[in-house]
Amino acid sequence: MKPQPKALTILTVLSAVLFLGALGMVFLYAPLEEVMNYVQKIFYFHISNAWVGMLGFIVAAVAGVMYLVKKDMKWDIVELAAVEISLVFFLIAIVSGSIWAKPSWGTYWTWDARLTTAAILEMIYLAYLLLRQGIEDPERRARFSAVYTLIGAVSVPVTFLSIRIWQTIHPAVIGAGSSSGQGSFGMTPEMLTTMFFCLATFSVLFITLLWYRIRLGHLAEQVDQLKFRIMQ
Amino acid sequence: MQKKSNIYRPPSTYLKAIGAIVWKDLASELRSRELISAMLVFALLVILIFNFAIELQPNLRSTITPGVLWVTFAFAGTLGLNRSMAVEKDRGCLDGLLLAPVDRSAIYFGKALSNLAFMLIVAIVVLPIYSVLYNINVFNPGLLLVIFLGSTGYVVVGTLLSSMAVQTRTRDVLLPVLLFPVIVPVLLAAVKASSGFLQNLSMSEIWPWLNILIAYDVIFTAVAYMVFDFVVEE
Amino acid sequence: MIAYAISIKYMVTGYAVIFIVLATYLVSLIVRWQGLKRDLQTYEKLEERQ
Numbered sequence: 114m115k116p117q118p119k120a121l122t123i124l125t126v127l128s129a130v131l132f133l134g135a136l137g138m139v140f141l142y143a144p145l146e147e148v149m150n151y152v153q154k155i156f157y158f159h160i161s162n163a164w165v166g167m168l169g170f171i172v173a174a175v176a177g178v179m180y181l182v183k184k185d186m187k188w189d190i191v192e193l194a195a196v197e198i199s200l201v202f203f204l205i206a207i208v209s210g211s212i213w214a215k216p217s218w219g220t221y222w223t224w225d226a227r228l229t230t231a232a233i234l235e236m237i238y239l240a241y242l243l244l245r246q247g248i249e250d251p252e253r254r255a256r257f258s259a260v261y262t263l264i265g266a267v268s269v270p271v272t273f274l275s276i277r278i279w280q281t282i283h284p285a286v287i288g289a290g291s292s293s294g295q296g297s298f299g300m301t302p303e304m305l306t307t308m309f310f311c312l313a314t315f316s317v318l319f320i321t322l323l324w325y326r327i328r329l330g331h332l333a334e335q336v337d338q339l340k341f342r343i344m345q
Numbered sequence: 346m347q348k349k350s351n352i353y354r355p356p357s358t359y360l361k362a363i364g365a366i367v368w369k370d371l372a373s374e375l376r377s378r379e380l381i382s383a384m385l386v387f388a389l390l391v392i393l394i395f396n397f398a399i400e401l402q403p404n405l406r407s408t409i410t411p412g413v414l415w416v417t418f419a420f421a422g423t424l425g426l427n428r429s430m431a432v433e434k435d436r437g438c439l440d441g442l443l444l445a446p447v448d449r450s451a452i453y454f455g456k457a458l459s460n461l462a463f464m465l466i467v468a469i470v471v472l473p474i475y476s477v478l479y480n481i482n483v484f485n486p487g488l489l490l491v492i493f494l495g496s497t498g499y500v501v502v503g504t505l506l507s508s509m510a511v512q513t514r515t516r517d518v519l520l521p522v523l524l525f526p527v528i529v530p531v532l533l534a535a536v537k538a539s540s541g542f543l544q545n546l547s548m549s550e551i552w553p554w555l556n557i558l559i560a561y562d563v564i565f566t567a568v569a570y571m572v573f574d575f576v577v578e579e
Numbered sequence: 580m581i582a583y584a585i586s587i588k589y590m591v592t593g594y595a596v597i598f599i600v601l602a603t604y605l606v607s608l609i610v611r612w613q614g615l616k617r618d619l620q621t622y623e624k625l626e627e628r629q
Contacts, residue, residue, distance in 0.1 A: 114619070151586035155593035162597070181575055201604045205597055212593040216581055236526040243522055247513035257509045260572050261523065264502065267568055268527040275530040275557050279537065325608060332615045339622040343629065 114332050121324050128321045131314040135307075143307040155213040157307055161315035163206035163231070168319060169199030170234065170266070177262035180255055189255035190330035191323075192262060193245070198322050200238040202315075207231055226276040233272055237265040251337070362447040366455025370429070371462060380428050384467045388421040392475060406481050411539035414475065414483075415532055418468060418496065423521050425463045426503045429456065430511040443577060453573040457504040464496040487542030487551070494558040495535030501562060502527055505569045508576050534558045 139157050146153040173195035180188035210228070211221040222228065244261055248254040300308065374380055395413045433439040433456070442452050476483050503524055510520040538554035540546075 114616075147580070149581055149586065150583060152581070152589040152593070154590055158594070158597050181572075201600065205600050208596050208600070209593045212589055212596065216585060216589050233526045233529055240522045240526060243515070243519060244509070244513065247515035247519055249514070253512065256575050256578065257512075260505075260509065260575055263572060264505070264527055264565075264568065267564060268530065271530045271557075271561060271564065275533050278553050278557070279533060322604075322608075329608060329612055329615070332612065332619070336615050336618045336622065339619065339626065343622055343625050 114328070114335060117328075121321070121328075124317065124321045124324065128314075128318045131310075131317055135311045135314040138307045138310050143304050144301060146304070149217055152213060152216050155209050157311040158315075159206055159209040159213060160308065161311040162202045162209065164312055165315045165319045166199045166203030166206055166234075168316070169195045169202065169323075170269070172323070173199065173262050174266035177259035177266075180259045181263075186251070186255060186334065187331075189251075189258065190327055190334065192258060194323055194326035194330055196238055196241050196262070198319065198326055200235065200242075202319070203231065203235055203238070207235065226273055226280055229276050230269060230273040234265075234269055237269070241265070251334075359448060359451055362445070362451040363455045363458065366442070366452060367458045367462070370456070370459035374459075374463070380425055381463060381466055383428065384421045384425045384463065385470055387424055388417050388467055388471050389474065391417045391420055392471070392478070396478075406479055407543055408540065410475070410479070410481060410483065410543060411536045414471070414539065415495070415536050417471065418464065418492075419499070419525070419528070419532060420521075421467055422464050422496070422499055422503065423524065425467070426460055426500075426507040426524075427510070427517050427520055429460055429463070430504075430507040431516070434511045439577070449574050449577055450570050452577070453504065453508075453569060456508075457500050457569075460504050461496055461500045464500060465493065468492050468496065481543075483543070485542050488539050491535055491538040491542060491555070491558070494555065494562060495531055495538075498531040498535075498558060498561045498565065499528060501565045501569055505573060505576065508573070530557055530561050534561070 135157070139154050143154065143157070145151065173192050176188045176192035176195060179185075180192060207228075210231075214223070215221050241258060241261055245254055245258055248257060392413065395416075399409060399413070433442070443449070472483050475481075503520075506523045506527075507520050510516055510523060513519055534554040534557040538551050538558065541551035541554065
């Protein structure tokens with residue numbers, strides 16, 4: 114296993130610094146929002162996590178296509194890493210969103226287009242992992258995973274649009290707050306700056322974690338190959 | 346990996362191959378009737394369970410019916426997809442088909458068509474029984490169109506995923522897990538369109554759903570066609 | 580306008596969840612890495628003996 118590249122070490126330090134910076138901005142710099150005051154601060158990290166979850170999904174889909182075209186195992190490792198990390202970040206997004214939603218909309222959950230699609234996306238990630246678990250042969254596992262990623266990637270936008278159409282015809286009305294909006298607060302410039310900073314922080318964090326996870330994948334492959342050689 | 350063959354084969358060979366596969370499945374099913382009977386019994390049981398699970402008061406029935414029907418089709422469909430592929434794999438038919446000098450996508454289309462036929466047969470039997478049990482007329486040409494479009498979407502993705510699932514250890518359990526998250530647009534649009542037809546809504550309200558169904562069918566047939574080779578490579 | 584006390588409670592819960600899940604994942608990565616490293620050493624020793 115190659116020793117940790119310097120770039121990765123730098124990225125790790127950068128991620129940690131940015132993360133602390135983001136926390137600082139959220140709690141010290143960003144002003145209190147009028148209506149929702151403190152609980153609104155969840156939004157900065159919630160959106161960032163959701164963004165990273167979506168980014169990871171795209172990375173996984175691209176890696177899937179690359180594997181099918183190039184047949185190089187390294188793309189399979191990238192794909193699995195991307196799915197696993199997206200699963201975690203998107204889970205954080207969903208749960209933090211629910212916690213934000215309770216005081217804001219009066220309910221932990223609503224079946225609007227964004228949330229329903231989020232839940233379905235999370236299910237697709239889990240199905241992906243279950244699929245991988247059921248296949249021993251690495252080559253077949255890589256092939257099937259890539260195919261499923263592709264199918265998932267095509268279905269998610271279609272799902273989102275269908276539910277969206279459903280909503281415009283039957284708008285969901287839940288309690289006092291608007292559940293179809295993103296939160297009807299206007300963002301002051303300081304809030305926007307904080308938001309962008311958090312997005313940048315989590316993007317860097319995503320790349321760092323992805324890199325680590327890919328290294329883990331390579332190590333696992335190395336161990337498997339060695340094990341296979343010995344068992345001969 | 347063999348993609349497209351360089352030898353010129355007239356299109357009729359391709360269609361003949363598809364026809365042969367469909368015919369094989371239908372003929373063997375006609376003799377044994379195991380697949381359809383399993384699907385039918387299951388579908389009727391699901392409807393029976395719904396009777397206890399949901400209060401189907403007369404005034405609610407027209408709104409609940411599409412949902413109940415489509416849940417039934419979705420679950421019974423899984424049975425059919427699983428069995429249909431398992432038979433190929435277990436009897437070694439899949440390998441035989443793969444050796445045949447025909448583009449592999451023909452296998453896919455053949456299986457998909459026979460799966461579709463089975464689903465439609467189940468629907469044709471379930472609908473009148475549902476009508477009788479719940480005293481609601483489901484013989485609506487619009488509804489039949491929706492059932493056709495929805496089943497097509499279901500089967501297009503389902504056949505592809507079942508060819509993958511059948512090659513794993515977890516097989517039967519895996520197919521619903523893989524299929525249902527991806528099939529949501531079909532279920533949503535089918536239920537909405539069915540509901541529209543049963544409640545005699547205007548076509549302008551039903552069209553968006555039919556469009557989604559058609560778009561889904563087209564998109565995923567294309568995707569499955571492109572990807573099927575990767576699934577049956579050996 | 581929502582009460583400060585309630586608002587803070589939800590905010591803290593939200594951030595707690597974020598940290599806990601992130602930390603759990605980081606720890607799982609580290610644990611898996613160590614485990615694989617150990618496996619690698621074990622297999623390398625086995626291979627030497629062969």
